[in-house]
Amino acid sequence: MGSNPSKFNGRSNPVEQVSWDDVQTFIQRLNAKEGTRKYRLPTEAEWEYAARAGTKSTYSFGDDAGQLGAYAWYHDNSGNQTHPVGQKKPNPWGLYDMHGNVLEWVNDWYDESYYSRSASNDPAGPSSGRLRVLRGGSWLGSAGFLRSAYRINHFTPDNRYGIIGFRLARSPGQ
16 A cells, blocks of 8 residues: 555554554555445444454453453553554454554544434444544553543544554445
8 A cells, every 4th residue: 555654563463653544545545446435444333342242341351351461462461562463362253452452543533422322223423523533452551441442532533653553344245
């Protein structure tokens, strides 16, 4: 796609230091390259659904933060850098690094009270705002920031940091 802005380069490391705007450009190019419109950022609700993987616990593996090191790269074990994806245990649905490694942009704008007044099934998020939502925790974050329900809400779409990356959703049949 032209370049890799990551500070921590590695063939299997997550791409980081990308803004929400950068990710939108990447998605446009990827969809154009494949002649499709199937790639996009997940909504915040889709991201949490995938992270929880059918669980209702604090983390996809339960409530014991003492087990986090088996599932996530975070402040206590990361050595202050990202790591190749898939080295830790996956969640119950086989998804890796849902907790930790890099924060992940989602499509939604941030609104503190949106989810308390929105539809309970698959809310799409606010239609506008100033800040975008990030999910998942990072290599720099403590255990509390890696909870399935934790929302990061203080980044504008043009922010780039070494703790921010993304995960794409793919819509079938597009």
